[in-house]
Amino acid sequence: MKRHARAQALLKAPPPSLQRQGQRVVLAGDWSLFALRPRLLWTRAQLRLQGRGAEEWDLTGVSRLDAFGALLVLRCWAGREPATLVIDERQRAAFERIRASAAAVLPTVRRDWLLPVRWLGQTLCSAGSHVRDFADMLGMVVLEAMRFAIEPRSIPFKEFSAALYKAGMQALPISALVGFLIGVVLSYLSALQLRNFGAEALIINILGIGIIRELGPVLVSILVAGRSGSAITAQLGVMRVTEEIDALSAMGVSRYQRLVWPKVLALAIAMPLLVAWTSAAALAGGMVCADVLLDIEWAYFASALPNVVPIQNLYIGLAKGGAFGVTIALIACHFGLRVKPNTESLSANTTASVVTAITAVILLDAIFAMLTRGIGVPLR
Amino acid sequence: MSLPANPVIRLQGIHTRYGQHWVHQDLQLDVQRGDLLALVGGSGAGKTTLLRQMIGLQKPDSGIVELFGEALMAGSRAERFARRRRAGVLFQQGALFSALSVFDNIAFPLREFGGLLEDEIRALVLSRLDMVELKPQHAVLMPAQLSGGMVKRVALARALALEPELLLLDEPTAGLDPERSGRFVDLIRSLHDGLGLTVVFVTHDLDTLSALANRVAVLAEHRILALGSLDEVHAVDHPFINKFFRYRQTVDEAGEPGL
Ligand SMILES: Nc1ncnc2c1ncn2[C@@H]1O[C@H](COP(=O)(O)OP(=O)(O)OP(=O)(O)O)[C@@H](O)[C@H]1O
């Protein structure tokens, strides 16, 4: 077969070479990218030194010339074709393939002096679009909730239970571990100070109020924002990249009903439970440490706790958990739905989602602290 | 007909399965240097899987895969990667890097290859764009801004970037209009003539098949059912082949006005 024979011949082609004979330049061998690559510097130098001003080019010895080989030769000519050029049809085709492109220029972007102004405007607009999108989503979530009341059939129970399992159930071990260790550390540091003042019994107040009211909710929020928030954003983002969200819309299914709602509700329910669980673990850690360092028996600790920590603190902690959970879910969904169909945007939005969620939680926590400053803190 | 001894790709005794589902059973296939081999078969027959195995993206459960006369996993890391670089691949879904512009997607293999100057890369990229009939202004677009057929063409331009000696194309003309797929066939033919490429392509399009292939391999019943020139494959009497190749003829015969 002719084709196979030629392919075999090409395989055994000698490496590229170049010779100057008076006004004549003779090229030979395999002038393809893969063959040229090992001697690229040499070939470039040869072309520059020997090819300059030659009037006659002979390429009959060239067994293979690809676009790159042709490009090298073209660049050596610098736009001025030699007077005599001996090439065959195949090589002419290779030159034709590259000739137009060698001179063509990319459409360049003009220098834009208004760039800083534009940047400012874009930043403001994007901040505005965040607010608008978020309000949009919030409104849709509320509307969907109202629709659920009229039409219970459309409540996405399956998605909700899956989200609850992933965000709540699977977070139990890690949150217990983190809570316990924080409890131990906190108890240890406080115990060292309290011993100096002989106020060992106060450790129960400190740990009780600190963990139940403040540390538990915030700690869990940060964990959940990192765990579930990023997962939600990434999931929605990938669905955006692969056009699954468009497919949902095309089937007449609301993305807020199917994707946003279950996650918001799941976190709203899972978070208070996780807060209770993590606070309990942290208190357990504190008890263990207090038992060891301060000789406060855990049984005494447990029985004294309800007396020194008013029950309102627990309510505040759980309420905060629920509020933080909703915030995290909404922010994660917001950023997930804003992902543009490329991987760069996916990673940027996932990062933004986690950072924004944690910041928002801490801001909210400050607001909570102001609003509840008179509740549940025994002032003697 | 005596074929040269050292095939570009050699598949021997390939067995592949997903769970309980067999895709290939004792499959043999040699691709010779200079072949324009069409791989045809029903949807889900395992063509994509086979292409992926040829360049080691996936390992068969058992069997031997040789690329350029060497076992796929032979040699040092550098050698293995160098071997892969000699093959250009067009994935069925395009697989463009979504974070890079069209220009950077095509320039990527050239930059990785090393040693090329930036304006040489620019000229090469533009010539590849020209080959697949895209305009220079398309170079600045992102993959998400392309139409389905354009994605295919950019992916093809990327596969051709290095003008590699082996091209693996998964449904190269799916999503192209008939005129473009005709010109695509011309392009591959002229590259094949000029550079002695070996091309393996999967297609469901009988026009592309008959215009481009010099050998046809039919993948059905977990193995290569028939291998040879189009006429030789036509002559094989097997229900699948009869259906696949004769379907069009019957349509053409029946396809008078009114249908
Ligand atoms: N990762 C995977 N896990 C399980 N099964 C798979 C996987 N990839 C492919 N399959 C199965 O292997 C079979 C062959 O798939 P393959 O993609 O190779 O088909 P194909 O011949 O390319 O089909 P098409 O012409 O539709 O592209 C199919 O039945 C598919 O369901």
Ligand SMILES: [Mg+2]
């Ligand atoms: Mg396929």
